[in-house]
Amino acid sequence: MIDHLSRRTLLKGTLATSAGGVVMNWGDLFHGPASVAAEASPTKKRCILLWMNGGASQFETLDLKPGARTGGTFRPISTNVAGAQICELMPKIAQQMDKLAVIRSMRTSEVDHPGGIYLMHTGYRPTANVRFPEFGAIIAKYNGREATDLPNFIKVFSQADAGAGFLGPKYQPFGIGPEGSLPPFSASSQSPEVESRRYQLRSFLEETYGKVHRAETSKMHREAYEASRRLQGVRKVFDIDTEWAKHSELYGDSVFGRRCLLARRLIEEGVSFVEVSQSSYDSHADNAVWHKALVPPMEHAWAGLLVDLHQRGMLDSTLVVWMGEIGRTPNINNRAGRDHYVRSWSTALAGGGIKGGQVYGESDATGVDVKDNPVTEGDFFATIYSALGIDPKKENFAGVRPIPLAPFGSKVVAELLGS
Amino acid sequence: MPDFTPQNPKQVWQLPFQNRNEGAWPMAVAFLGSDRRIAAGDRDGRLLVWDLAEPGDAPSLEQQQKTPGAAPAPKQSLVGHTNGISRLATTPDGTILVSASFDRTIRMWDAAAAPSGSVDVIVDHELRDAIAKKSGKKTDDATPATKVESLTSTHTLEGHKDWIDSLSLSADGRCLLTGDQSSLVIAWDVAARKERSRWSGHPWNWVVATALTADGETAVISEYRYKRDDFDIPCPALKRFHVADGAEQLDLLKVQFPKLNPKENTYGSAQVWRKFVANGLVALDISPDGKLVAAGQGGETDTGHVHLLEMETGKLVRTISGHQYGATDVKFTADGKFVISAGRDTVIRICQVDDGKEVAQLGKPRGGQFKDWISAIALSPDQRTLAATDIGGWVHIWTFG
Numbered sequence: 001m002i003d004h005l006s007r008r009t010l011l012k013g014t015l016a017t018s019a020g021g022v023v024m025n026w027g028d029l030f031h032g033p034a035s036v037a038a039e040a041s042p043t044k045k046r047c048i049l050l051w052m053n054g055g056a057s058q059f060e061t062l063d064l065k066p067g068a069r070t071g072g073t074f075r076p077i078s079t080n081v082a083g084a085q086i087c088e089l090m091p092k093i094a095q096q097m098d099k100l101a102v103i104r105s106m107r108t109s110e111v112d113h114p115g116g117i118y119l120m121h122t123g124y125r126p127t128a129n130v131r132f133p134e135f136g137a138i139i140a141k142y143n144g145r146e147a148t149d150l151p152n153f154i155k156v157f158s159q160a161d162a163g164a165g166f167l168g169p170k171y172q173p174f175g176i177g178p179e180g181s182l183p184p185f186s187a188s189s190q191s192p193e194v195e196s197r198r199y200q201l202r203s204f205l206e207e208t209y210g211k212v213h214r215a216e217t218s219k220m221h222r223e224a225y226e227a228s229r230r231l232q233g234v235r236k237v238f239d240i241d242t243e244w245a246k247h248s249e250l251y252g253d254s255v256f257g258r259r260c261l262l263a264r265r266l267i268e269e270g271v272s273f274v275e276v277s278q279s280s281y282d283s284h285a286d287n288a289v290w291h292k293a294l295v296p297p298m299e300h301a302w303a304g305l306l307v308d309l310h311q312r313g314m315l316d317s318t319l320v321v322w323m324g325e326i327g328r329t330p331n332i333n334n335r336a337g338r339d340h341y342v343r344s345w346s347t348a349l350a351g352g353g354i355k356g357g358q359v360y361g362e363s364d365a366t367g368v369d370v371k372d373n374p375v376t377e378g379d380f381f382a383t384i385y386s387a388l389g390i391d392p393k394k395e396n397f398a399g400v401r402p403i404p405l406a407p408f409g410s411k412v413v414a415e416l417l418g419s
Numbered sequence: 420m421p422d423f424t425p426q427n428p429k430q431v432w433q434l435p436f437q438n439r440n441e442g443a444w445p446m447a448v449a450f451l452g453s454d455r456r457i458a459a460g461d462r463d464g465r466l467l468v469w470d471l472a473e474p475g476d477a478p479s480l481e482q483q484q485k486t487p488g489a490a491p492a493p494k495q496s497l498v499g500h501t502n503g504i505s506r507l508a509t510t511p512d513g514t515i516l517v518s519a520s521f522d523r524t525i526r527m528w529d530a531a532a533a534p535s536g537s538v539d540v541i542v543d544h545e546l547r548d549a550i551a552k553k554s555g556k557k558t559d560d561a562t563p564a565t566k567v568e569s570l571t572s573t574h575t576l577e578g579h580k581d582w583i584d585s586l587s588l589s590a591d592g593r594c595l596l597t598g599d600q601s602s603l604v605i606a607w608d609v610a611a612r613k614e615r616s617r618w619s620g621h622p623w624n625w626v627v628a629t630a631l632t633a634d635g636e637t638a639v640i641s642e643y644r645y646k647r648d649d650f651d652i653p654c655p656a657l658k659r660f661h662v663a664d665g666a667e668q669l670d671l672l673k674v675q676f677p678k679l680n681p682k683e684n685t686y687g688s689a690q691v692w693r694k695f696v697a698n699g700l701v702a703l704d705i706s707p708d709g710k711l712v713a714a715g716q717g718g719e720t721d722t723g724h725v726h727l728l729e730m731e732t733g734k735l736v737r738t739i740s741g742h743q744y745g746a747t748d749v750k751f752t753a754d755g756k757f758v759i760s761a762g763r764d765t766v767i768r769i770c771q772v773d774d775g776k777e778v779a780q781l782g783k784p785r786g787g788q789f790k791d792w793i794s795a796i797a798l799s800p801d802q803r804t805l806a807a808t809d810i811g812g813w814v815h816i817w818t819f820g
Binding site for chain 1: 439440441442462502503521582600644645646647648649650651684718719763790791792810811
């Protein structure tokens, strides 16, 4: 195997660190692009993450406790799945329940925001020694397209910053602002003629330089530059104004609705992972009021997205993940708020690879603890990777250390998986 | 109209109104005809009535807090609401209590009606816990419960499709105004129990507070909605309306900010009004002479002040009071000389209208952010007694003069 290692491959076996140093990524020497392509599932499912930043309350969304001490102000409503009820703030999602697998038994290990955001984007707790990649980067690596004008991993207003971690710059996310617009630096400030001349000169210099200096970082820089040039040709995908008039009712007239429509357009164009975030769920004060403000536009957009994907025949190949970094406490504090809670909370999956119309796991009568079928962060991500046709035990390497996609010991929740 | 005298305030009663359910604290309070009859409602939909003895016969506050049976027990339970009670009001003759609820209904109660039965209520969980802790036993939440008369409402007004957050009754008792979280406002004819008019605000907004002039002909409406995202913040509204037809007469917020665009929902546009509105002008009242409107800055905010605005022009007269973490309720006294405001700082403040000077403070800031705030206040018809609910589960009664 070593015989086949070229100088280029050897150079590729290095990882740039945030401090500018370089550590050897020996493991990746045996897992180059060719083998990655072979490992990628032929189904190439895509994924949209709907991220509830700050941690939406399970008591005010998917796991109501009517009549319980901890139940709060909202009432449950029936859904289109017999016996399954959710919050009255979510009437549109209630009618899409047959597409959802709600998990009411999440038990995770990071109770605060930075750690929780990291955990629920990577599957791993933050450590000093390893920079774990976000699952968007992993999906970009295994289910992304090699030759594409659009990035494989796009975030619309995301708070997560783990990025591609040890997978390297190739899988780094492309970030878009809260209004769904491309960042200012993505367009050239020069006229097309000037830009073209600059590009020719730049290419000449790069080529000349590249013949002598074959460093991986230079290659990555060239690739990033080329990617940003290719992006110029598909900028229209990000302009949703023309389509918005037709879809504003379906997604709801909100900024989050616009973000969700953009996510659908990007997925339709072949992007393998899009994260769409809604802010402000950290309701330590006025929890009920905040959720009454936040949830209706969110659930409208979420339901609209599911309907749109379904109508376009894309839902079976697109996994839609709904979650935040934490749940919220059963107790209501004397600021009328609910605090952070990870002992028992809820998430939801829909679409590609998921068997909809079910509630998995159960919290106890007051929502204080998981009653049955606890799902850890590892189990959750193992299930997501499986649904997307990616083996969660697949290993990548941080230096010489093999790291499975989902943490060791994680279990795929088979009951959640379907067609 | 009797004068209000803010001198020598003294707390005489502290009635427990506690609930085991999380967040189900009392949110509304009203006097029923006299200074000795009080109604309070909680976020669970419980609505209780107390008859109080002469203030001179009240045990010490410590006794009321710590001795079983020392604090007066409720006399009646008004049964019917199925979700939180947001506001209460009483007709001037004290015979009809009106309640607004998150169950989307308004109910009217005849305070003198014969009871329909009896129910057990428990309101003193804190005391039960303290006794249990002392004895090392488990809290007894069953016995002895207080058996009280139950009363059903005489009328239910339906028309709202969302939580009713606000309710106002004109001083002549003829017009009732209610507003809900779909931005719908309904004016009701109290005697006929029928709608007079209805109108809606911005579809994203909630009607968080209403106020009526004494004759019920003019209304001021405060619209607000908590943000839908950091970059999706609906523009609030503070407007004066002609009640008979719902015609808008004056945009008081636009008077403060002429360039305000109500359709803008960006983060940047919110910076225009945020300092004035804070997290919603959640408390409103109109002065008895109809010349001033008081608007209290609510939600959890740095310091919630009360703006005094001219009804006719919308011009800001002055900003008074100041409740750390936000105001929750505001009332003009019947003589129009004082504004009484309550807030999350666990304090009730009495300020002079003429110069804004604070002349009295009821209660003390209990310190820190994590304390129980005052949720609502009411003044007795004779202006000599004030009632306040707090989210720790108490109804406080003060006397003046």
